[in-house]
Amino acid sequence: MGIFRSRSQNFGWSMYQPLNGIDGSGQAMWQPSPLRSPIARVGFAVLRQRAGVITRLSGREMSRRGDLYAQVDLRRRLIQMHPQQIPTADALPVTITLALSAATFDPVAFVSDSQGPDEEIYLAAQIALRELVNGLPLEAFVGTRIDLAPVLEAARVAAKAVGVEVSTVLLKDVSLPKEYAGALQEAQVAKVNSEIELEKARNEVKTTRARLATAKVLEQNPILAKIRMLEALPPGSTIEVRELGVRGD
Incomplete structure (x- = not known):
């Protein structure tokens, strides 16, 4: 470089x-x-x-x-990889974009041993990435961290041969097939909606149980029931109290 x-x-x-x-x-x-x-x-x-x-x-x-x-x-640089569309073990393609962090430690080898040293590193990482993805099912790329150690090792071997050290491999993006991503999104939305409906049902059950308990208490305590009735009256209401006499023979 x-x-x-x-x-x-x-x-x-x-x-x-x-x-x-x-x-x-x-x-x-x-x-x-x-x-x-x-x-x-x-x-x-x-x-x-x-x-x-x-x-x-x-x-x-x-x-x-x-x-x-x-x-x-000799300064650290990034070897940017173009988006790689690779089929998984179940023949569904994923698109992965990587970058390699590299630095030249042997400038003589870098200049004299290869016509395109970074291209050799790129190719080694590309092949290793394809082999890695080809051996994994699509589910392995959903919600989990991909182990890129094989890609890093392949890049390091190729880099050492041309006087370069590759320190890290950086995962920039993973894109799933549109149909699969859409299905996942729909499933996630359905899951959230079901959880909301379940929580509503639980709250309704709690409310019903509370009302039944209150009714039972009022039934057993007539005075308390009258107090609750008075509390429920709107402001300004008029209350008429009548005293019933006891008739004798």
């Missing part, structure tokens, strides 16, 4: 070609330095190509005729 290769008749390189992850800004290209090697930028390593041999420099050195220099980015 951050370097351009060139080929010339003198040094076996013909024209500048971007390596993996280059944005085309030209910040790091194979280029000559008349007197001394360039000063390393922060987070970069300076490489020298001399007579077809690439060397990492630890400090500034005097240049020779034909020397070419480049700076390789």
Whole structure:
């Protein structure tokens, strides 16, 4: 990342070609330095190509005729994976998007051992992800955390071969088939509605039991029943009290 290769008749390189992850800004290209090697930028390593041999420099050195220099980015970067639509074990596709956190630790291997080092890491992670998803049912991707350890291990093996260390694999998104996702949503809504209806029924049972208990108490206590009746009268009501006499023979 951050370097351009060139080929010339003198040094076996013909024209500048971007390596993996280059944005085309030209910040790091194979280029000559008349007197001394360039000063390393922060987070970069300076490489020298001399007579077809690439060397990492630890400090500034005097240049020779034909020397070419480049700076390789050693800072942490993300290798973004495009959304991967992969069939599960039950032949239902899921779409997964990942990113890998990587950093170059061997810039010489990164430049000389592969034409596209990040592409090799990407491919290894992609294949491992497909194998992982192919072996799991669709239910394994619903409401659970996916174990991406096999993907991380495959990416690390491929990365080490090109001078890169992959530290983590980041799960960005998991999308289920539309029909399955819609069915899950309907089932969830039905579950919530049933819980609401059940709670209403429980409250109605509690209310009915409370009313029956109150009626029983009032039946056993006539005076209390009269008091409750008086309390229920609206404000401004007139009460007429009559005293019934006892008739004798």
